[in-house]
Amino acid sequence: MKEYRNYQLKGNNTFGIPALCDRFIEYAGGEELKSLYEQGIFNGQWMSVGCGANLLFCGDYHGVIIHSVASGIKVLEENDNNLLVRADAGIILDDFIEHAVSNGWGGMENLSAIPCSVGAAPVQNVGAYGVEAKDVVECVHVFDTSNGLTRTFSNVECTFGYRNSSFKSNPQYVVLSVDFRLTKAGSHQLHLDYGNLRSSLPADITSGKEGALREIRGAVRRIRREKLPDPAEIGSAGSFFKNPVVDRAVVDNLLKDYPQMPFYEMKNGCKVPAGWLIEQAGWKGRKMGTVGVYEKQALVLVNLGGATGFDVWNLAQSIVASIRDKFGLEISPEVIKVP
Ligand SMILES: Cc1cc2nc3c(=O)[nH]c(=O)nc-3n(C[C@H](O)[C@H](O)[C@H](O)COP(=O)(O)OP(=O)(O)OC[C@H]3O[C@@H](n4cnc5c(N)ncnc54)[C@H](O)[C@@H]3O)c2cc1C
Structure with missing residues (x-):
């Protein structure tokens, strides 16, 4: 088991966002987790992090991050x-x-x-x-x-x-x-x-x-x-938003104004591709300072260099608001905001 204090997480999230965590612990399996349990680590603030490919750090994490290095x-x-x-x-x-x-x-x-x-x-x-x-x-x-x-x-x-x-x-x-x-x-x-x-x-x-x-x-x-952008070159978390699932009646209503809107029937409603909605709202390829919407895939928000988590989050919020205004639909992030 290895432990680091005031650990820099920039290399542990694919957005490449800088953030510190109080303690970063690499563990190799259940026995080591048991010892962390006995030390009371899990009574405080903690979380598991893998490759950090679905996380957006909006500030430092005041707690313990545990990261598996088990490789069998x-x-x-x-x-x-x-x-x-x-x-x-x-x-x-x-x-x-x-x-x-x-x-x-x-x-x-x-x-x-x-x-x-x-x-x-x-x-x-x-x-x-x-x-x-x-x-x-x-x-x-x-x-x-x-x-x-x-x-x-x-x-x-x-x-x-x-x-x-x-x-x-x-x-x-x-x-x-x-x-x-x-x-x-x-x-x-x-x-x-x-x-x-x-x-x-x-x-x-x-x-x-x-x-x-x-x-x-x-x-x-x-x-x-x-x-898709290669995280080694351009920071992202892949698809930032989930595809909204709405009632068929909502789709039928939208089809009156947007007859070309794609949708997929599912058991619990219809799935509308969030990427299509974002593209139609004019976001694809747009840049806002240090962040932007990837030019080849509107679902992907990218760190153009030097972005903070809040830069990405603010862009995401602007996109959510514009989809609400244009289509009356709510899209929500797939990416997990931390803290
Ligand atoms: C360029 C790019 C392309 C992508 N393409 C796809 C795609 O095609 N399909 C897709 O589904 N996703 C895709 N993603 C999203 C991402 O790859 C997935 O969400 C993936 O599961 C994240 O894995 P991770 O190890 O990075 O988890 P993290 O981002 O580190 O964590 C994600 C969640 O899992 C939890 N977690 C991590 N490890 C453990 C553990 N050992 N035990 C319990 N909980 C744990 C975390 O606490 C967190 O809640 C893409 C991301 C990028 C950057």
């Missing part, structure tokens, strides 16, 4: 069709996917290149190109900071939703490791019908084709590079 990968069981693999929370999700694809294990290739730790993947139920964490998570092992005990959540108990899970509303659980159910050659199920993925792949791609997982991973990485 273990095959727990295997048959001819699939296998169960345990990955520790501190692993970079994309490194784990590279490991899976290299071993011919399928199921996560569409999630390639999402900046994320394994620990945060079930918390956020990360998703891309038609696959979400919920599709491959068998169970999640957590440390319960309210009683110092470990516990396992089955997939159903995680109550996964759109970028949501039971962990999001219960931050007392610290994810220690995740068991993923992955497929072996002959049993892969490819998901190619999302966005322009299929057209970016060779026409002869099938689940039985040698190297199919590698080709999909390559295509996803290429498409993402074209559309």
